[in-house]
Amino acid sequence: xxxxxxxxxxxxxxxxxxxxxxxxxxxxxxxxxxxxxxxxxxxxxxxxxxxxxxxxxxxxxxxxxxxxxxxxxxxxxxxxxxxxxxxxxxxxxxxxxxxxxxxxxxxxxxxxxxxxxxxxxxxxxxxxxxxxxxxxxxxxxxxxxxxxxxxxxxxxxxxxxxxxxxxxxxxxxxxxxxxxxxxxxxxxxxxxxxxxxxxxxxxxxxxxxxxxxxxxxxxxxxxxxxxxxxxxxxxxxxxxxxxxxxxxxxxxxxxxxxxxxxxxxxxxxxxxxxxxxxxxxxxxxxxxxxxxx
Amino acid sequence: xxxxxxxxxxxxxxxxxxxxxxxxxxxxxxxxxxxxxxxxxxxxxxxxxxxxxxxxxxxxxxxxxxxxxxxxxxxxxxxxxxxxxxxxxxxxxxxxxxxxxxxxxxxxxxxxxxxxxxxxxxxxxxxxxxxxxxxxxxxxxxxxxxxxxxxxxxxxxxxxxxxxxxxxxxxxxxxxxxxxxxxxxxxxxxxxxx
Numbered sequence: 001x002x003x004x005x006x007x008x009x010x011x012x013x014x015x016x017x018x019x020x021x022x023x024x025x026x027x028x029x030x031x032x033x034x035x036x037x038x039x040x041x042x043x044x045x046x047x048x049x050x051x052x053x054x055x056x057x058x059x060x061x062x063x064x065x066x067x068x069x070x071x072x073x074x075x076x077x078x079x080x081x082x083x084x085x086x087x088x089x090x091x092x093x094x095x096x097x098x099x100x101x102x103x104x105x106x107x108x109x110x111x112x113x114x115x116x117x118x119x120x121x122x123x124x125x126x127x128x129x130x131x132x133x134x135x136x137x138x139x140x141x142x143x144x145x146x147x148x149x150x151x152x153x154x155x156x157x158x159x160x161x162x163x164x165x166x167x168x169x170x171x172x173x174x175x176x177x178x179x180x181x182x183x184x185x186x187x188x189x190x191x192x193x194x195x196x197x198x199x200x201x202x203x204x205x206x207x208x209x210x211x212x213x214x215x216x217x218x219x220x221x222x223x224x225x226x227x228x229x230x231x232x233x234x235x236x237x238x239x240x241x242x243x244x245x246x247x248x249x250x251x252x253x254x255x256x257x258x259x260x261x262x263x264x265x266x267x268x269x270x271x272x273x274x275x276x277x278x279x280x281x282x283x284x285x286x287x288x289x290x291x292x293x
Numbered sequence: 294x295x296x297x298x299x300x301x302x303x304x305x306x307x308x309x310x311x312x313x314x315x316x317x318x319x320x321x322x323x324x325x326x327x328x329x330x331x332x333x334x335x336x337x338x339x340x341x342x343x344x345x346x347x348x349x350x351x352x353x354x355x356x357x358x359x360x361x362x363x364x365x366x367x368x369x370x371x372x373x374x375x376x377x378x379x380x381x382x383x384x385x386x387x388x389x390x391x392x393x394x395x396x397x398x399x400x401x402x403x404x405x406x407x408x409x410x411x412x413x414x415x416x417x418x419x420x421x422x423x424x425x426x427x428x429x430x431x432x433x434x435x436x437x438x439x440x441x442x443x444x445x446x447x448x449x450x451x452x453x454x455x456x457x458x459x460x461x462x463x464x465x466x467x468x469x470x471x472x473x474x475x476x477x478x479x480x481x482x483x484x485x486x487x
Contacts, residue, residue, distance in 0.1 A: 001410045008407040011428040011467050015339050015372070018303040034385070037348065039303060039341045074385060074398060075341050076429070098404040098429070122405055255302050255324060255348060 004121025009143035012076065012099065012123055013207040016040055016144075016230055020220070020251050021209075023047050023234040026065075027072040033237070036247030040076040040098070042232065043069045048105045048152030048288070049235035049274065058106040060088040066095050078125070083292045084110020086119075093122045099144070100124045102137075104291035105151045105234070114292060117141030127211065129162045129289060131169035132188035135198065136293075138206055139191040145204055147228070148289040149212015152235050154276025156213045156222065158289060163210055163226045173199040212289070215240070215273045217253030217266050224257035239274035246270055295481060298323040298332030300358075302348040304340020304372060308466035312474045326357035334366040334481035337373030339428065339464055342398065345376060346386045355389070362391050366457040368477045374460035375431050382434070392455045393437030396462075400432035412463075414444045414452065416476045423472055425451065425463035432462065454480075 019039025024030040030041045043066050051058045060081050070077050076098035081088035083102055088109075092100050102115050104127055117124040118141035126137035127148035134145045147166070149159030169188070176184060176199060185195040197205055210228035214220055215236035223231055233250055240246045249266040256262035284290070297313050299306045301322035310320045313336075321332055329335070335358065337345075349355045361367075369377040369391075380395040381388040401408070412425045425446065433450045436442075443459070444452035452461035452473070457480060465473035 001408050003406060003408045005409060007409060007426060007467070008404075008428060011426055011464060012404050012407065014305045014308060014467065015341070015428055017305060017307065017340070018301065019341060019344055034343060037344045039344050070403075074383065075343060076404065093405070096403040096405050251344065251348070252351065255352075 006141070006143065009123030010206050013125070013144040016076070016209075017207055018254060019230050020247070020254055021078065021230065021232045022237055022247060023232070024069065024238065027068045029238055029243070030069045030073045030077075032244050033247055034073045034075050036244055037251035038075060038247065039230070040078055041069065041073060042078045042080065042101065042234075044080055044105075047235045047238060049154070049239050050152075051105060052152040052286070052288075060085070060092065060106070063091070063095055066092075066097065070096070080106050081115075082106040083108040084113050084115060086115045089115055089120060089124075093120055097122060102126050102142075104148055104288045108291045114140055125209070127289070127292070128166065130165045131173075131198075132190045133293065134166060134204060134208075135188065135190035135194045138204070139194055142206065144207050144209060146209040146211040146232055147223075149210070149214075150279065150282065151212045151288050153213050153279070153282065154215045154236060154239070154274040155279060156215070156219045157279060159210050159212045159214065159223060160226065162212075162289075163223060163228060166204075166208070167227050170198065170203060174202045214250070215276060217249045217263055217270075220250050220253040221257040221263055224254060230254065235274055241271040246273070294319065295333045295478065296321050296331050297478070297481070298329055298335040300335060300337045300345070300354070300373070302352065302354075303344045304338045305464065305466055306338045308464075309336050309338050309370075309474075312466050312471050313478075316471055316474060316478060318478060323354070324352065326353050329357055329361050332361070332365070334368070334477065335361060336477070337367060337369040337376050338466070339371035339373060342372040342375040342381070342386045345372060346388075349376070350387070359389060362389070362458065366459070366477065366480045367391055368458070368473075369460040370464055370466065371428065371430060371462060374462060377458065377460050391458050392453060392460055393440055394453060394460075395434045395436070396431045397434050398431050399429045401427065401430050404429055410446055412444050412446055412451065414472055414476075416443060416472070417479070421472050423465075423470055424468050426467040427463045430462045
C-alpha cells in the first residue's frame with residue numbers, strides 16, 4: 001500500500017475538475033460554501049481583497065481555524081503557505097490539509113526558491129502566468145496548476161491573460177520539431193523532460209485551473225471556455241452581497257459553462273458583485289502576480 | 294452501436310471518457326435529462342458527492358437517472374458509488390439507492406491517507422490483478438445478500454455488483470488498464486435479467 005505518490009496527488013486534482021474551490025475565512029463561511037456546492041474550500045485568515053486593503057504580512061492560517069473548518073465540512077480543505085516557506089507547508093501537512101496552495105497571495109518567504117514539493121506527501125497547487133512558470137512548478141512537484149490572475153482584484157483581465165498565454169504556448173509546442181524542443185526549453189526556462197512530454201500531450205500533465213479575479217458566473221464561464229478545468233473563487237463570493245446565492249450560481253456556471261441560457265438563468269436575481277479594481281489602480285509593486293517566478 | 298453516458302456535473306468525467314473511448318465505444322456527457330435518451334449505460338464518476346447530489350436535484354437529473362437505472366446499467370466509482378448506495382450515512386448526500394449497500398464517506402481519512410494498492414478483480418469466472426487508486430475513498434460498511442463482491446482489499450469489499458449495476462470505491466479510470474470498463478461494457482451489452 002503506497003501513500004503520497006504523485007499519482008494519488010494528481011488523482012485528487014482530477015476529482016476537483018468541473019468544480020469550484022471557494023476561499024473561506026471562518027467555519028460558518030465554509031458551511032455556506034459546501035451547501036452552495038463547492039468541490040473544496042480554501043481556508044485562509046483574510047481573503048485577498050482584505051489582504052490588499054489592510055496590508056501587513058500575510059501568513060499561513062492558524063491551525064485552530066483550519067481544524068474548526070475541517071470539523072465542519074466534509075469536502076477537501078485546502079490552505080495556503082507562503083512561497084518558499086517549507087516550514088509552513090510541513091505544519092499544514094501534519095494538520096492533514098488536503099491540498100497546499102503555495103501562493104503569491106501571501107507574503108513571499110523566499111525570493112529565490114519555491115518549495116521542493118516532491119518532498120511532501122500532500123499535493124500542492126501553484127500559480128503561473130505562462131507555460132514556463134507552470135512547468136517549473138510541476139518540475140518541483142506541483143500536482144495542479146492555476147493561473148495567478150490578480151487575486152483580490154475582482155478583475156478577470158489578468159486571469160484571461162495568463163490562461164491565454166499558457167494555451168497559446170501549449171499549442172506552439174505541439175507544432176515544433178523535436179530538435180527545436182531543447183531551445184524552447186531554454187527559452188521557457190522549463191525542464192526539458194516536461195517540455196517534451198507537453199509537446200506530445202498538447203496539454204499540461206496535471207489539471208489546469210483558473211484563479212485570480214473571478215467574481216461572476218460569466219467570469220467562471222469565460223475561464224472554462226478558455227480551457228480552465230475548474231475555478232478558484234477568492235474574494236468574489238464572500239466580498240459580494242449575496243455569498244450563498246452567488247456561490248451556487250458560480251457552481252452551476254462551471255458545470256454549464258457553454259450554455260448561455262443556463263448562465264443567464266443562474267445569474268438572474270443576483271445582487272451586486274464585489275466592486276473590484278482596475279489594473280491601473282494597483283501600482284506595479286503591489287501586484288501579487290509578480291511574486292514568485 | 295453502444296453509447297456510454299458519463300454524468301458530467303462535476304468530477305473525473307474526462308478520465309472515464311478516455312477509458313471508454315480506448316475500448317472503441319462512443320461516449321455522451323450527461324448534464325441534462327435528455328442526454329440520457331441515447332445512452333445504453335451510465336457512469337457516475339468520482340468527484341465530490343455533496344456537489345453532485347446537489348446538482349442532480351437542480352438539473353432535474355435525479356428522476357431521469359432513477360428511471361434510466363430501472364432498465365439499464367450504471368457504474369459508480371468513489372463518489373459515484375456513494376451516490377448509488379441505499380445509505381450514504383451523511384445527510385449532506387441524498388443517494389439514488391441503486392445498490393443495497395451502506396457506505397461511509399472519506400472512510401480511510403483525508404488526502405494524506407489516499408493510497409494505491411494491488412488488487413484482484415474476480416470477473417466472469419476468472420481473476421485479474423490491477424492497481425487500485427483510492428482517493429479520499431469511501432468504505433462499504435454493510436450490504437444486502439443480493440450484492441455480489443467482485444474485489445476486496447484486506448477482506449473488505451471494494452467493488453460490488455447487484456443485478457445490472459456495479460460500483461467500486463477506487464478509481465479504475467486512473468489505472469493504466471481498462472478491465473473494469475470492459476466488464477461494465479459486457480454488462481451493458483449482455484444485461485442480466487432482473
